[in-house]
Amino acid sequence: MKAVRFHTFGGIEVLRFEEAPKPAPGPNEVLLQIRVAGLNHLDIWVRNGARERKIPLPHISGSDASGVVAEVGSGVDHIKPGDSVLISPGISCGQCVQCLGGRDNICQSYHVLGTLEDGTYAEFTKIPAVNAVPIPAGMDFIQAAAVPLVFLTAWHMLVTLAQLRNGESVLVHGAGSGVGSAAIQIAKLHGARVIATAGSDEKLAKAKELSADELINYREKDFVDEVRRLTEKRGVDVVFEHVGGEVFEKSITVLTKGGRLVTCGATTEYRGTVDLRYVYSRHLTIHGSYLGTKRELHEVLKFFESGKLRPVIDKIFPLAEAAEAQRRMEERKNFGKIVLRV
Ligand SMILES: [Zn+2]
Secondary structure, eight states: OEEEEESSOOSGGGOEEEEOOOOOOOTTEEEEEEEEEEOOHHHHHHHHTSSOTTOOSSEEOOSEEEEEEEEEOTTOOSSOTTOEEEEOOEEOOSSSHHHHTTOGGGSTTOEETTTSSOOSSBSEEEEEGGGEEEOOTTOOHHHHHHSHHHHHHHHIIIIIISOOOTTOEEEESOTTSHHHHHHHHHHHHTTOEEEEEESSHHHHHHHHHTTOSEEEETTTSOHHHHHHHHTTTOOEEEEEEOSBHHHHHHHHHTEEEEEEEEEOOOSSBSOOOOOHHHHHHTTOEEEEOOSOOHHHHHHHHHHHHTTSSOOOEEEEEEGGGHHHHHHHHHTTOOSSEEEEEO
8 A cells, every 4th residue: 555654753854655564454443445634743743753762663654534444353343344434543452440431541551543553644544443433424534534633632621621611711822733723613612712822813813713702923922911911910711732831831820710721732842840839829720631532532523513613624735745744734834734635
């Protein structure tokens, strides 16, 4: 089969469009013929070797995809060849206390597809059958590949961890990212006032189309000053963070009493200093978040059937141009999801 692989860790130049062995599904697995694969920032971390040294080489990246079931392994009876599915990207053991309790994303073996094993930048991939989810009515393959990882991540952060309530305020950093554009919609769905940041007015205009209430161009204005002004010095109830470094540090200071900061990444800087005086005197909570549970993905998908949430597609590249697609994401030119047509 054709796939995009890398044989050494490094920059965009290590990605090669080449022949790779077609995987065979084992018991309780399905082989998916991929129609569309979605990019995530995780793909860049995997490729440059910054976080996952256990990745076997050569490696195929990619956690999101939609496609058609080509084959099923033994023991699979809830899904059959020809079914159109999207991938639930979190893989866990299915047997431990956490998995059985519905908290599979804190299973000891939990990981995202495309990290420890080959992912979706390919004509075929194999996945556990429980990770194959029927595509909701009215959603095409492109949309289905753009939804799972970012909407699941944002849902787990805002709804499950931060327990966002009607009437609260949320600061969403990086509105142009896939996860940021998902967070705006989920926060609005829950009746929150959304303050969105982005690095260009063009991206902020698109955030406005997603119903963000207030917009901050972080290249022109300090977000701390702006949040104080917009909230009349009160601060926000929730910060949606995935940038790290100085953004993380400053975000602690814009939370109001009882505020929650939820972080799912550190796209610019891994370290951030916390001024503990804010944490104790304002009763703050800091939540770390990694993807979400299988159940939560099913909950999120219902809102696409009813049209209350919608995928945000930035640009479609052919699979062979995966390197160009990753360059666009690394240069932060995208608003929403970049996908690969296979
Ligand atoms: Zn488990």
